[in-house]
Amino acid sequence: MLRRIHLRPRVGVAALMCLVVAIAAWVLFAGQAKRLEWTAASEAALRKPTGYPQLISVEPFPGMDGQMCQWVPANAMTSLRTALQQERRAAQTAAQATPPGFPSAAQQTEVQERSPLRIIRDPYPAFSSVAVDTVHDEVIFTDENLFQILVYDRMDNTPPTATMTEPKRVISGLQTKIEFNCDLYIDPKTGDIYTIAHDSGGMPLTIFSRQAKGDVPPTREIDTPKGTYGIAVDEEAEEIFLAIQHDSAVVVYEKYAARDDPPIRLLQGDKTMLGDAHGIALDTKNKLMFVSNYGSSSSRAPLPQREGEAWETGQERERKPNWPLQRSQAIPGTGRILPPSINVYPIKAQGDVPPLRIIQGPKTQMNMPSHLFMDEERGELYLANDMDNSILVFDSSASGDVAPKRVLKGPQTLIQNPTGVFVDIKNDELWVASFGKHVATVFQRTAEGDTPPLRVIRNGPLDAPGLMIGNPGAIGYDTKREEILVPN
Amino acid sequence: MHPQIAIFARLADGGEKPVRQIHGQKTLLSRTVHAIAYDGIHDEIVVPQQFAQAILTFRGGANGEEAPIRVIHGSLTQLQRPDRLGIDPVNNEIYVPDGGKMLVFHREANGNVAPIRVISSDSGIGGAVAIDPLNNVFVTGGSRSLQIFDRTASGHTKPLRVIGGPKNGDKIRGSKNITLYPPRGWIIVANQGVNRHRPMDYSEESFVGVWNIHDDGDVPPRWMIGGPFGALRQARGVVLDPKHKTVIVSDKYLNAALTYYFPEIF
Structure with a gap:
């Protein structure tokens, strides 16, 4: 038993040694075979193994035509200067930050299609001017918020419980060229609607037929200066008068002028004392013209045209006869801010002539005087007095610092920031368009004081505020109060 | 009005x-x-x-x-x-x-x-302006370009950089107002867009674009918000509310002020 135990380790060791010898022999002879293959391959490539490194190829260095470092003399002074220069350059490089990379197309698309969180916008129309078609018993308004002409029945009366009165007809859309339209005139013979756009690039005076409806082009257009605010027509002379706010001017056109016809008269200049002109009214009986003014203006002079210099395209219309001098022709530093006024001129006034008289001063109660209406029958001048929430009535011969004959004002009138006023002489009624309250109100012609209206046409709910946002050309943010500032 | x-x-x-x-x-x-x-x-x-x-x-x-x-x-x-x-x-x-x-x-x-200073340039001075007191530049916007000037410039000078060019000039069409976000060097521009409905001031291509004060040359905006073909029809004013990560835009045609959440730029 012991013998068998002693024999078995001896046999195991011998077997292990045999295995090691066999593996060693395989490695040795197999490696020899591989080396023979490599040798044959090298000989085929005309190189023979030598046991030393061999040159197998020659490649030239890259060209040396780039910028090279400047050699710096190795003395202490220049070394210090060089070190300082390098430090400064390093600082400059750090300051010249590279633009950040671009977001992915998917990220850009997601942002581009993102909807606004909130939109401050008055959803209802804002009546800015009013006129009555007494032949067809219709009342027509300009809406300066949603860019529409709205036609109602003259006798419409919105019940207190109703949200609003639906108009009979609406003219609106890109084809109409109605944008910030702020005044209108109804041709008493045809019922045609003459309306002016206040503040858009090169918007014309547009004329629509009485039955126009929807997104339709005007039947006629007349190119006018930018910033027209008020319109009045002398039917006997067949002339259209326009008050130009931007240029503190009045231009007069022939009533049936075509698109590019120039004005036939111009009233503009320092002597006229026009300033931020707004409303305009005519007294054809006494041959007078009335213009309301906020008061701001500046002196203007024609731009010199240098020899050989071509006029720019946009300047072509400025070369028309009787075209007012533009804001670009204002003389720097000549600006004026005068009190509000109503200036009175001869109806045919032109050039730089002074007014016959001016209604102006604290007794007049004027505060941002807007549209005017002349009641020739009674010799009374009506003013929509925007900031005073009132209608002021002056005698047509009023002059200087005088109080109005009548004032229509108070909470019962529902008048708020009135910009439009019209006297319906046939029906003995006074119409007021309130820009600040979604409401038009009808009164007896001679109403005064805090009188409730005879009828009301609302274009929005009774309690809906009129935001009066109009052409918000800028926006600000009050970080202290967390409020959004929207100027008109 | x-x-x-x-x-x-x-x-x-x-x-x-x-x-x-x-x-x-x-x-x-x-x-x-x-x-x-x-x-x-x-x-x-x-x-x-x-x-x-x-x-x-x-x-x-x-x-x-x-x-x-x-x-x-x-x-x-x-x-x-x-x-x-x-x-x-x-x-x-x-x-x-x-x-x-x-x-x-x-x-x-x-x-x-x-x-106290009057600055002019051969390339003209654009119609809109915003100042970055952190990076010491001011940016003006013309009808087809944005110009970046040294804040302390005086007299007749040259812009440091001009953004605009044939490929992206239309992207800077009628830059009506500009605001800046100095911590990240953003230039945010209200672009009225190409107006294809003259004389109406209306463009479906209006948008608010974002460039950087280090951009130079014919560089497209990194971001466009509100359009083209978005909600804006005539972007005119633009301002930031960094605390709430929003950009607020006024639109002339819409008679409106629109607030967009735009955390990417803050």
């Missing part, structure tokens, strides 16, 4: 009424206020009044028919038709692009005062 600055709560929406209004004859405001700047350091509101060639500064909390606290106005001012402006409340300056030049007034200038 009723001249006013209507002031709304940050969260106002729809037809919500303003919390206050600055309007009336005593304010000296006229309409056509095409720029407004709120100075958060001194709590003031600054606007141009182009008909009277004036710059009006109101108290930040002004309300109702309140007169401005300062008026820059008169023969020394060189003001011709101030339409837009920018303020640098850190360095106490008001920038007014006017007549192809940049007129720089001291913030506290009042009455008939001359500008």
